Amino acid sequence: MSESGVFAFELGDELATRCGNTLTGVFVPGSRIALSAYRHVTHSSRDAPTETAGQDPVLIYMAQESTLFDEPVLRSVLAEANATFATLQQLGSRATRAEYVNISRAYRSIVRSCLEKLEQAKKSPEVQTDEARLQR
Missing domain, CATH: 1.10.287 (Helix Hairpins)
Structure with a gap:
């Protein structure tokens, strides 16, 4: 549990950890969801690659409908x-x-x-x- 009293969870891969364990998902054909780590960008963020860009592979987790409902x-x-x-x-x-x-x-x-x-x-x-x- 974090200091604020809200539970936190992690994807566990290097890129996700470096990105602050933020997660994005996209629905893909075949009743699947593609999940991956991403770095949150705001209006005040600099539009440039991070200093660690390309160091870790981007892992995409595929969740299928049967997996989700199990x-x-x-x-x-x-x-x-x-x-x-x-x-x-x-x-x-x-x-x-x-x-x-x-x-x-x-x-x-x-x-x-x-x-x-x-x-x-x-x-x-x-x-x-x-x-x-x-x-x-």
Whole structure:
């Protein structure tokens, strides 16, 4: 757990660690999600390669639908996040600022809860020890 009391998690590869363990994902054909590390860029960031660019390979983790739904933690976060996004779609442009704030808080709560569950699962002896399962 970090100093702020919020659980943190890590991808574990060198590039992800150097990038501050930030993660990006893209939906790809075949019900898959491609996950990789990235460096967060803001409006005040300098638009130039970092001093460590090209030192580590970029690892892309492919998560398939069957993989996601086999994991209880991921299955719950997908279901809860889907409900939040469905609510947003139903509200559309007629939503008030207060409704957007409530939805934002609910979504952040979902993500925080998932990260806490992942942190607890990481400490479990059963976590991802099966090599065949990792190769899916």
